[in-house]
Amino acid sequence: MLHKMQDALMAGKKAEVEALVDQAIASGMSARQILNEGLIVGMERLGVLFKNNEVFIPEVLVAARAMNAGLTKLEPQLIKEKVEPKGLVLIGTVKGDLHDIGKNLVGMMLKGAGYKIIDLGTDVSPERFAAAAKEHGVQIVALSALLTTTMVQMKSIIQSLQAAGVKAPVIVGGAPLTQEYAAQIGAQGYASDAASAVDIVNKLLA
Numbered sequence: 001m002l003h004k005m006q007d008a009l010m011a012g013k014k015a016e017v018e019a020l021v022d023q024a025i026a027s028g029m030s031a032r033q034i035l036n037e038g039l040i041v042g043m044e045r046l047g048v049l050f051k052n053n054e055v056f057i058p059e060v061l062v063a064a065r066a067m068n069a070g071l072t073k074l075e076p077q078l079i080k081e082k083v084e085p086k087g088l089v090l091i092g093t094v095k096g097d098l099h100d101i102g103k104n105l106v107g108m109m110l111k112g113a114g115y116k117i118i119d120l121g122t123d124v125s126p127e128r129f130a131a132a133a134k135e136h137g138v139q140i141v142a143l144s145a146l147l148t149t150t151m152v153q154m155k156s157i158i159q160s161l162q163a164a165g166v167k168a169p170v171i172v173g174g175a176p177l178t179q180e181y182a183a184q185i186g187a188q189g190y191a192s193d194a195a196s197a198v199d200i201v202n203k204l205l206a
């Protein structure tokens, strides 16, 4: 049943994923097993295909919607079983930048990997990042930028986080970014795509 759930998720079949989650709960399977061996493995398998250019952004977005639908079905059960998220990630697109498609994809993949996401949206100032990171006690801060004119904001955000005493590692990404730039501004991680962002977060929190 769980393999079928993975396949349905990868194919973006939302109604089928929902039905399979219901069936799995009814069969007495634990929410943790449904999450870890069904939904998350489905998303991981899709992440590998995405990295290898075997599937593309539209497929990932549709699968992420199916994942969200499955998670919504599973949520009451997860709460009952007290299954904790793997960590709390604060994500946003930097000040002056309105591009959010890549950022949303990164958020969805992280959610698919078992993290809880606080999404600040777009055009987020260094002060808002720092205040939200402190308020929620996040484990990771994830910054996205698509413009060469806005990626420079990332350094100010890292400085604001440090000034506010936030110790959470910062990961950065977006089309104009590079590993070198990330290192230069003091970010702890860089990912060129959404699937790699999950790998980096897993590694940083291991």
Ligand code: B1M
Pocket: 057, 096, 097, 098, 099, 100, 101, 102, 103, 105, 106, 142, 143, 144, 145, 146, 147, 148, 149, 171, 172, 173, 174, 175, 176, 190, 191, 192, 193, 194, 195, 197
């Ligand atoms: Co804009 N835009 N845009 N745009 N836009 C680009 C980025 C541009 C490259 C187009 C071009 O000229 N060829 C160019 C930037 C040039 C530069 O700075 N080098 C550009 C420009 C100039 C502009 C405006 C200034 C245009 C104008 O008004 N004169 C303006 C700026 C507005 C602003 O932000 N203040 C603008 C506006 C817009 C729209 C609003 C029309 C729209 C955005 C809609 C939206 O996001 N809701 C838009 C779009 C759609 C694009 C293009 C066409 C597509 C971007 C996209 O969504 N790609 C883009 C050209 C292009 O990239 N081909 C372009 C798909 C997305 C999945 O990829 O976001 O790269 P991407 O995310 C990837 C990775 O980068 C990575 O993972 C994702 C995939 O797995 N990633 C992360 C992203 N964030 C990450 C974070 C991580 C890790 C990985 O960790 C935290």
